[in-house]
Amino acid sequence: MRYFHRDPPASSTSAIDSDWILVFVCWLIASVSALGSLFFSYVMEFAPCVLCWYQRICLFPLVIVLARGLFPFDRHVVKYALPLAAIGWLLAAYHNLLYAGIVPASLQPCSQGVSCTEEYVELLGFLSIPMLAMLSFTALLGILITLRRRTRQ
């Protein structure tokens, strides 16, 4: 029991702090993305396509899982968050290829209702919704991989 009451070395405290900040930033990115996607569908009333839903399945749990890992800080949260971010990234990548027309549309798994390639918004002239998802998942994946490397050292 005594072991747990020992003060950790000073260097490791600062490592915890910077790791904590990174997880916190991941949580921020996930939360902004989740609220953004809800804004598109419930405020602007864009119907989400099937691929969007698959990406949300990976995104929404991150908000809760990452927040849970912050208090008290648990490095193992990376273990649970990383697969979600990786799968979300793959789906977002596929969605962007489809949207750009690189993957032929006949392969798309969309229902008749909402097309995955319908253009809704182009922020600043180039940022489409699939692109925003891609940026968000890329940032999440990048930070989570960095965290995993640090933990392994």
Place this chain on the structure above:
Amino acid sequence: MKRALFAGSALVLVVGFWLGASYYKEWRTAELGFLAQESASTFVRPHSPTLGSEDARVYIVKFTDPACETCAAFSKYTKEAMDAFPGQVRFVVRYAPFHAGADDAVRILEAARLQGKFWETLELLYRRQDTWTRHHRVLIDEIWPLLPEVGLDVERVKADMMDPRITAIIEQDLADAKELGVRRTPGYFVNGKPLEPFGARPLGALIKAEVRAQYPD
């Protein structure tokens, strides 16, 4: 410190979402009001079926899908408004056939219109919707036996419904729906003002407010 940072961020996010939503709705309403003045034809096309007095100053525009359950449930509210404000309200039907196969139902409606039975057929399709829609799909073969009830010549309906003029009407209405941001049905506009939030009570209030504004005495 960390908890404060977390709680503060969460609060900022939620408040930001809420402010963004109300700002967007206001902006959208203002933009549609402008559109109603500048290009009224986006709301009412010459081909659109209308009901009520020519002189009415309050236009209720309904983007509807004959296969949409909420459209059927809401049809009584516009009837109530027409009865409550006789001569002051005009009702306009626009098509937004979003359900699979719903454009066929619209074609039948337009063909019925050629026989002078538009409103009867619309009422019939709404009332018997459960017999000709299943899992949000239109079963067109279930519609035919219903039509004689309102005195329609079914063979003539079948012959007329593929008229390219009907196709043009549907395409125009869908284009206008997109322009006006109608993504769900029914989509209501009262003198260009969108129904926001959606509901029977807000619809009644919006119509009443617009009648008061147009007929102050």
